[in-house]
Amino acid sequence: MLTLAIQKKGRLATGSLELLEHCGIHFEHNGQEKLKTEALNFPLEMLFLRDDDIPRYVEDGVADIGIVGENVALESAADILKVLPLGFGKCRMSIAVPKHLAYTGVQDLQDKRIATSYPRLLKKFLNRNKVSAQIHEISGSVEITPGINMADAIFDIVSTGSTLISNGLREVELVLHSEAAVYRNRRLNPGKLALLENLCFRIQAVNKAKDHKYILLNVPNEKLEQVCRILPGMKSPTIMPLGEPGWSSVHSVIKEDKFWEIIQQLKDAGAESLLVTDIEKMIL
Numbered sequence: 046m047l048t049l050a051i052q053k054k055g056r057l058a059t060g061s062l063e064l065l066e067h068c069g070i071h072f073e074h075n076g077q078e079k080l081k082t083e084a085l086n087f088p089l090e091m092l093f094l095r096d097d098d099i100p101r102y103v104e105d106g107v108a109d110i111g112i113v114g115e116n117v118a119l120e121s122a123a124d125i126l127k128v129l130p131l132g133f134g135k136c137r138m139s140i141a142v143p144k145h146l147a148y149t150g151v152q153d154l155q156d157k158r159i160a161t162s163y164p165r166l167l168k169k170f171l172n173r174n175k176v177s178a179q180i181h182e183i184s185g186s187v188e189i190t191p192g193i194n195m196a197d198a199i200f201d202i203v204s205t206g207s208t209l210i211s212n213g214l215r216e217v218e219l220v221l222h223s224e225a226a227v228y229r230n231r232r233l234n235p236g237k238l239a240l241l242e243n244l245c246f247r248i249q250a251v252n253k254a255k256d257h258k259y260i261l262l263n264v265p266n267e268k269l270e271q272v273c274r275i276l277p278g279m280k281s282p283t284i285m286p287l288g289e290p291g292w293s294s295v296h297s298v299i300k301e302d303k304f305w306e307i308i309q310q311l312k313d314a315g316a317e318s319l320l321v322t323d324i325e326k327m328i329l
């Protein structure tokens with residue numbers, strides 16, 4: 046049995062539970078009301094915790110693995126291992142100053158008061174840049190502190206930047222990119238490691254599928270070569286003759302981020318009746 050710690054409530058909670066569901070791991074849906082629950086069809090027990098507590102639980106071995114933001118794991122300085130980034134819960138951590146303040150570079154932070162909930166990460170950044178400043182650790186609403194003259198700058202999570210703007214702040218230093226990731230305890234026994242490997246195999250198949258689309262298109266035979274050159278499929282595309290003589294059906298897999306670009310090229314090359322579908326799992 047593998048014990049997994051996930052966030053009880055918050056920005057990572059839904060993403061974590063959905064990921065497990067997509068991996069074919071089912072559990073009772075009122076699970077989140079409890080402190081822990083067992084999966085119905087995988088040897089997995091889940092603990093629902095505050096995200097800040099997850100690195101420590103994993104370090105201590107109360108949980109074998111945990112899903113938590115890289116920002117929180119790094120700030121905790123827990124002695125745990127990152128196994129797999131997950132592609133959700135993406136954010137960045139930045140330093141912001143009042144928007145009218147002149148700012149020319151990190152040296153301008155010298156001797157300033159910086160408010161943050163992430164004192165360790167901030168200290169590391171300042172040390173790296175040989176700047177010394179006063180770090181004011183507070184647990185929430187960091188972005189209001191310059192407005193009430195409690196701080197000269199802040200170090201906090203930014204996702205869209207709209208919270209900064211509405212507090213009259215502007216982002217001046219991007220310190221860290223973060224996303225949710227699976228972390229594990231350093232000393233897992235071989236049985237638990239095998240379960241973790243199985244879980245990661247499933248997660249990778251799900252996440253890879255999310256980044257890809259399956260496409261089918263009809264192509265006149267004389268254009269086949271040109272169309273196949275455009276398609277960077279997993280291997281070479283599948284080509285099957287259509288009922289109508291002189292035409293073929295081509296099947297392939299393309300990356301989501303190249304999608305529109307490739308579709309246009311395929312149309313220009315003479316492809317017709319393009320059909321695009323999501324892929325549920327992808328195993329290479």
Ligand code: ATP
Nearest residue numbers: 055056057095096097114116117134135136202204
């Ligand atoms: P908890 O009650 O579990 O302590 P919290 O209030 O500390 O929750 P959330 O706001 O749910 O935490 O954020 C959890 C994590 O989600 C953050 O540590 C970060 O990794 C990630 N995240 C992604 N985007 C954002 C965002 N826009 N604001 C805050 N966190 C974000």
Ligand code: ZN
Nearest residue numbers: 095096097098
């Ligand atoms: Zn938290």
